[in-house]
Amino acid sequence: MSVSHENELVEKEVNEFRSTFTALKDEISKFIVGQDEVVNHVLISIIAGGHVLLEGVPGLGKTALVNTISKAIHLDSKRIQFTPDLLPADILGTNILVERDGEKIFEFQKGPVFTNILLADEINRATPKTQSALLETMQEKTVTVANKTHILDKPYFVLATQNPLEMDGTYPLPEAQLDRFFFKLDVKMPNHDEFSQILDRTTGLTRPEIKAITNGERIIEMGKTACQVPIAEDIKNYLIKLAISTHPEKDESPNVVKQYIRYGVSPRAAQAILLAARIHALIAGRYHVAKEDINAVAIPAMRHRMLLSFEGEAEGITTEQIIKDIIQLLN
Amino acid sequence: MNEINHFLELVKARLLKARLASLLGPVLLALSCAWLIISLYFCSQGQKVDKSSLILPLIVAIVAYLFITFSKAPNKVAAAIYADAFFKLKNALVSNLDFMKRSDSDQTQKQFYDLQLKQTSELCNQQNIELIPIKYSRKSLSLAAVFLVATLILCSFDDSDELKQEKALAKATLETTQSNKKELEKTIEELEEKMTEEERELFKSSKIKQVLKNIEASENKLEALRQYAKLEKEISTQNDKMNMRQDKKLLDEISRELEKNRATNKMGQMFAKQQYKDAAKELKDKMKKLQEALKNSSEKQASKEAQKLANEMKNMSQKMQNAAENLKANNSQMKMDISKMAKLSEKLSSNICKNPSQCNMSEAKECSGEMKDAVLKLCDKLNENETKNLFLAKLDKMQQALAMSQAKINGMSSSMALAKGIGSSSDNSTNETKQNIDPAYDTQIKGQQGEGSSLTQIEQASSGAGVSRSQDSTGRQIEYKRQMESFIEQENVPEAMKSGVKEYFKKIHKEEE
Incomplete structure (x- = not known):
């Protein structure tokens, strides 16, 4: 096979990647009004094989987003409403005693995690025990019950939500568990026009029909393609500097970090950024990762991995502001 | 790759031009500032601006301008970083330069590099290098122009009258010292011709000839008098050596x-x-x-x-x-x-x-x-x-010639000062200025006293750097009186010295008349 032919194949693959992504977005936007950034980042997470933590008040279309995506990707989706009395077995599944051919045996009854896209609604309302059961499935993509490990279907994508307003009786996710989320996204209130469109689309007799644009296998392939996008040393160094700058104990970190941040991001954050930046570069039609790609995905990838200091909390500083400051300083 | 390289070379050249343009203003400002300071210095001294003194700052400015420009001339990577940022190429050039250095990549990666190269080349072709701005620092340039005009105005000024007179005096001193030296040499030659063998032996041992050889023509009257004093001292020493x-x-x-x-x-x-x-x-x-x-x-x-x-x-x-x-x-x-x-x-x-x-x-x-x-x-x-x-009689002749030389120098300065005094103001001749004697003029330098006859050497100090000074008649009288007293105080005043003093006074009287 000649070099030009090989190049054509790669070019075709990249073009397909971009067209699939655009088609997915267009299909989702039939039902989901606005929230372009959230949709973009959710799709990037799915392609990268990561999970998303959505933070927003109820009624902003989080469940609708999951359902729409699952239809567009032609994947199975389930929803769990997390409550304080929810047990790990409720989400993972359990062995139940069944009689088969006159013989009583324990049979594993799969829980709702056995799906492709899982909406974990208000994850912070469940006890840490239940939270950690879900987080294990997110990391390992397996479920172990009674010494038997059950592998989850691929792709497996968890979209957890949490309500930032009602914090009474909740169990905030610890930092170690937050770190497992690829992105944390803020779902914002729609603007006037978007609001109008939402009302039009959701209160009529007919609802937009979502077609399947792609499938799970293709999503996995797209993830593999994205992993091959090259990154120059200068850009990689920029990413490393960005990650290191979030650590207040480092000399090179800016004053704002030293003042308001207690802990900086882990290497997992840098991994997430690079992976997401590669996908972002392909979406933008480039064959290399640019600083812009890194900057575009830095906030959702880093905002939940940084811990504000008491002073930062007291002054109402957000990690987003600090990340923006760091990016501004580095450019 | 060639297109990218060509593009980067163009960017480099353009950046160099931009650097030259941006530095031109500050360098010209510094140069004009230096020129203005130099010109002001000359003017404050009453002198005409010496054009050659402006050359050194010019050379320094040119060298500094070129050094600063070319020492930090942009390289390929710097040009790539600049072009990426300026043309919003999203790090395409920097990434391309990095990818081209990699050799151990797998096949798929190489395909990505090739596609990136193609994409970057297309991007480069779309850019217009002329868009990179070449900015001149207008503030610096206009300020430099103002300073330059001020410098040119200062350069047009001529020497002050006082300075012209000072220079004329220096020139006259130089000419007089030159003629004095010739005369002294001639006197020695004549004396040597007339000497007997025994006298010649005595003369050979003296350092008079060597001292005369070292006497140099000088613009400085004080220096000339100092040299004559040295010669006089040598003659006096020789005189003393005779022990007669x-x-x-x-x-x-x-x-x-x-x-x-x-x-x-x-x-x-x-x-x-x-x-x-x-x-x-x-x-x-x-x-x-x-x-x-x-x-x-x-x-x-x-x-x-x-x-x-x-x-x-x-x-x-x-x-x-x-x-x-x-x-x-x-x-x-x-x-x-x-x-x-x-x-x-x-x-x-x-x-x-x-x-x-x-x-x-x-x-x-x-x-x-x-x-x-x-x-x-x-x-x-x-x-x-x-x-x-x-032999002593011959030394006396030489001393007489030396005294004549000294008298010429003194007489010359007096005449110069007299000319100025007459032309400047009639108030100068009043007795009110009697006490206002310039301390520089009142300086009396005494020579070293030898073992033999004591010899008081009087050297007239220069009237000060830059500005010549008029001397009134009272001042001259005080000066003559002082010189007279110093001669009277001498022991065994040689005949030659006496005649030298007489000549000196005769000359003064002529000038006063």
Whole structure:
């Protein structure tokens, strides 16, 4: 096979990647009004094989987003409403005693995690025990019950939500568990026009029909393609500097970090950024990762991995502001 | 790749141009500032701006401009970073440069690199290099232009009148010192020609010629006078070396003693006329005749001629000894020789007395031999004195020439100052300014005092740098008075010096008239 032919194949693959992504977005936007950034980042997470933590008040279309995506990707989706009395077995599944051919045996009854896209609604309302059961499935993509490990279907994508307003009786996710989320996204209130469109689309007799644009296998392939996008040393160094700058104990970190941040991001954050930046570069039609790609995905990838200091909390500083400051300083 | 390289080369060239343009303003501002400072300095000194002093800052500015520009000239990577940012290429060029360096990539990666190269080349082709701005610092350039105009205005100013006069004085001093040197050299040559062998020997040992050789033409009057003072000191030292003062006093005293007596009057006149060589010859002849007379005398009694000659010698020696004894402080060799000669002549005379029974001819002959030695020694001294006298006269001539040189320098400055004084204001001649004597003008530098005669050397100080000063008539009088007093205070003022001073005053009187 000649070099030009090989190049054509790669070019075709990249073009397909971009067209699939655009088609997915267009299909989702039939039902989901606005929230372009959230949709973009959710799709990037799915392609990268990561999970998303959505933070927003109820009624902003989080469940609708999951359902729409699952239809567009032609994947199975389930929803769990997390409550304080929810047990790990409720989400993972359990062995139940069944009689088969006159013989009583324990049979594993799969829980709702056995799906492709899982909406974990208000994850912070469940006890840490239940939270950690879900987080294990997110990391390992397996479920172990009674010494038997059950592998989850691929792709497996968890979209957890949490309500930032009602914090009474909740169990905030610890930092170690937050770190497992690829992105944390803020779902914002729609603007006037978007609001109008939402009302039009959701209160009529007919609802937009979502077609399947792609499938799970293709999503996995797209993830593999994205992993091959090259990154120059200068850009990689920029990413490393960005990650290191979030650590207040480092000399090179800016004053704002030293003042308001207690802990900086882990290497997992840098991994997430690079992976997401590669996908972002392909979406933008480039064959290399640019600083812009890194900057575009830095906030959702880093905002939940940084811990504000008491002073930062007291002054109402957000990690987003600090990340923006760091990016501004580095450019 | 070639397209990208070509694009980067164009970016580099454009960035270099932009750098040259951006630095031009600050460099010109610094240069014009330096020029303005230099021009202001010259103007504050009343001088015309020396154009050559503006060349050095110009060279420094050019070198600094080129050095700063090219030392930080953009390389390929810098050009890529700039172009990425300026044309919003999203790090395409920087990434491309990095990817092109990689050799161990797998096939898929290489395909990505190729596609990236193709994409970047297309991006480069779409860019217009001319869009990279070339900015001149207008503020700096306009400020530099203002400074430059100010510098040009300052450069158009000529020397101040005072400075012109100062320069004219310096030029005149230079010319005078040059002519003085020639004259002094000529004087020495003339003297050397007329010198006898003995005088030439004496002159050879002196450093006068060497000092004269080292005298250089100078624009500085003070320096010229200092050099003349050095030469004067050398002549004076040479004079002192002759050590003739004691001998001269003794010889003068001898001439007076000898002139008192008729028998020795002739010899006395020879001494008075400083014809020492003739006197020595006379003494020698007499001694020779005495010895011959003693030879021709009988063994028992000296001939009458011998007795007469012995008495003459005794008489003369006695007179000389009397003269020597009059000068008690004198301890010269000549005094000792005279004393010895007197004793021996006394002894000889007593040995050849008229009474034969008291005569001792053998002792007389022996005594005459010793006396002859004493007489010869004295004669040598006399010969030497005459030689030295003649040499000193020649040194006096040289000193006279030197005094003339000094007078010329002093007279020249006086005339220059006088011209200014007359032209400037009539108020200068009032007595009110009597106390306002410039301290620089009042400076009196004394030369080193030698072992011999003390010599007060006066050098007139310069009137100050930059601005010449008028001197009123009262000031001149004070100056002349001071110089006069200094000459009067001197011991043994040589004739040449006196004549030099006279010349000096004559010249001043002429100017005043």
